[in-house]
Amino acid sequence: MRLTLSFIAACTVVVQAGVFSQQNYNEISISGGFAGDAQEEALAVFGALDLNDLANVDKDDLDFLNSVNQICNDAEKEAFNPAIDAADGEEADALQRGKIKNKVLKLTATILKLQAQQAQGTDVADRLEEEQTKLNNNIQQDEDEAGNESTFLSFDASTD
Template identity: 65%
Template sequence: MQIPTIFFFLFAFLTAAFAAPIDMERRAAAAVFKKQTYNQLSISGGTAGNAEAQALAKLSGLNMNDLANVPKADLDFLNSVNQIANQAETEAFNPAIDAASGAAKTALQNGKIQNKVLKLTATVLKLKAQAAQGNGDAAKLAAEQKKLDNNIKLDKAAAGQAATKLSFDASTS
C-alpha cells in the first residue's frame, strides 16, 4: 500500500512543527513600555523621601513575578531609561548644582538623587530580568543594587525637603 504524497508532506510538516520546542509565552509576550520622553519619566521634583515608590510606579508595567519572560524591547527600554537619566544627571543636574547655592542647591541635589533612584531602579530591574533569563551578571547586579539602596537611603534622609525637577530633552528608544 502506497501512502499518498500529500499525507507524507503533512506528516513531515507536523513532525517538524512539534519537534522544535517553541516557547509560546515568550513569543506572545508583548512589550509593556512605549517610547517616552525624559520629562514624562522623571520623578524629580516636589519633595524628597518617596523616590523608591515613584520609580517603581513609573516602571510598574513589568510583571515582577515573571521576569524570565520580559521581552527584549522592555529590556532595551529599561536600558534607555538608564541612559537618558544618566544624561540628565551629567548634562542638566550637575551643572545646575555647580552654579547654585544654599536652599536651591539642596533642592537640586534632592532632585538629582530622585533621578538617580529612577535610573538605578531601571538598571536593577533590567539586570534581574536578564538573570531570570539566564543572562545574568551577579556581580554587576549586586553593585547596582548597592548604589540603588544608597540613593534610596539618601532620598529618605531628605524626606520633606524640596526637590527640583529639571526639564531635559531626551527620549527612550
Template identity: 70%
Template sequence: MRFSIALIAASAAAVQAGVFTQKNYDDISISGGVAGNAEQEALAVFSALDMNDLASADEDDIDFLKSVNSICNDAEDEAFNPAIDAASGDEADAIQRGKIKNKVLKLEATIIRLMIQQAQGEDVSDDMATESKKLQNNIQQDEDEAGNESTFLSFDATTA
C-alpha cells in the same frame, strides 16, 4: 479548526510583548516634588512590567530600561550638575535632592534590567551586587531628606 485557533491564541498569550512605549525624559522623571519616596515613585514608572514573570520580558523592554539609564545619566551630567554648580543654598540643595531622585530612577531601571537578564539565565550577580549597593545608597540619601523640596529639571531626551 477551532483547536488550531485556540492553540495559536494560547501560544501568543504566553509570550510577553514589550510593555513599555517610547517616553520623553520629562514624562518619566521623578525628580520634582519632595524627597523621601523616590523608590516607590521609580517603581511606579516601571509598573507595566510583570515583575512575577521577568523571564518572559521582551528585548524591547530591556532596551527601554537601558535607555532610561542612559537618559538619566545624560540628565545628571547636562542638567543637574550644571544647575547645582550655578545655584547655592536651599536652591542647590533642592536640585541635589532632584538629582538623587533621578539616580534612584536610573538605578531601578538598571536593577530591573539585571533581574530580567538573571531570570533569562544570564549570570549578572556581580553587576547586581554593585548596582544594588548604589541604589540602596541613593534611596537612603532620598529618605534622609524626606519631606524636603526636590527640584524637577526639564531635559530633552527620549527613551528607546
C-alpha cells in the same frame, strides 16, 4: 485533537509583550516634588512590567530599561550637575535632592533590566550586586531628606 492542543499550549513560551513605549525624559522623571518616596515613584514608572515574571520580559522592554538608564545619566551630567554647580543654599540642596531621585529612577531601571536578564539565564550577579548597592545608597539619601522639596529639571531626551 484536544490532547494535541493541550500539548501545544503547554509548550508555548510566554513572553511579556512589549509593555513600554517611547517616552521623553520629562514624562518619566520623578525628580520634582518632595524627597522620601523615590523608590515607590520609580517603581510606579515601571508599573506596567510584571515583576513576578521577569524571565519573560520582552527584548524591547529590556532596551527601554537600558535607555531610561542612559537618558537619566545624561540628565544628571548635562542638567543636574551644572545647575547644582551654579546654585547655592536651599536651591542647590533641592536640586541635589532632585538629582538623587533621578539616580533612583536610573538605578531602578538598571536593576530591573539585570534581574530580567538573570531570570533569562544571563550571569549578571556581580553587576546586579554592584548596582543594588548604589541603589540602596541613593534610596537612603532620598529617605534621609524625606519631606524636603526636590527640584524637577526639564531635559530633552527620549527613550528608545
